[in-house]
Amino acid sequence: MLKGLIFDVDETLVYYEGYDHREWYEKWVLPELRRHGIDLDYETYRKTVSGELPRSYVERLGIDHVEFWKLVDDVNLRYRREMARLGRIKAFPDVDALGELKKMGLKLAAVSNASQECTEFVLNLFDLRGHFDVVYGKDYANLDGVKPNPYLIEKALKALSLRPHEVLMVGDSLHDVTAGKRAGMRVVNVIRFGKIEGADYYVRNLRELVDLVRGMF
Template structure:
């Protein structure tokens, strides 16, 4: 029986006009690294962010990895605050479906690879935080626990008091799909930009997700 949903945040619930990782690296990440006296070339930075290299990799340059990534997150905070002021971060037009999902009695969590404060920043900016029982950004105690690692998903699952078979992961990217599979949870790909291979279900928007959940509920066996 479906009892909960765990959502990705960026590019699933909100989007960033003109954003891509390479541009962020050039405009935000690289200048922040230069202040630390450490600069990762683009390909190394991309591989770390995509999970191909450990986030501890930066320690070979003589800096603690937690210190390094906290500095990146501070730079990202300033970047997000600027985009919010400029109106360049926006919620997708279907986020009103979150209220309908709450009405269905589901427990809901939000999980992001961004830091806790950066995740909360964008959710609170649009009043979306009120829909979630738990919100988790990356954990500085285990920085390699970001998606597709299942660590954050399992953390949300435990906080919600739910079992893997009672939950769906909802996201836009391959990281979301892989994190769900690694946690033993079925996944729903919201096809914002492209269809991600390997998801268990596909929806064109969150309203279609509402209809899917309602359809399941109407066919669920009564509790005995």
């Protein structure tokens, strides 16, 4: 029986108007890194984020990798605050579906590769935090435990006291699908930006997710 859902946050519940990953890195992150004597090209940074290289790879630059990622996350939080001030962070219009899912008695978790503070910031921005029993951003004790690694999802399952077969993973990206499957879960791909192969179910939005869940009771 279905007892819970674990959601991705960025591009599943909220989005950033005009966001470009490379532009964000070169305009926001790189200047701050250079102020700390670090010069890391975008392509190498991208590979550490995608999992092609471990997060600890930056230690080759002579900096502790935990401190490096905390620095990046501090910049990311400043970026999110500025985008919020400019009205460029948006919640998808169907996020009210979270309330309907809670009314069904389901446990909900949110899991993001962003930092805990960044994740809580955007959820609080749209009064979404209260829908979730637990929220997990990246864990500095296990920086390679971000999706597609199932670590954060397994952490959420444990906190919810639920088993993988009792929970659906809901997300928009290949990392979400892969992490959910590695955790032994059924995965729902929200195809706002295109279909990801390997998911168990596909919905166009969270309204369709509610219909899908109702059919499982």
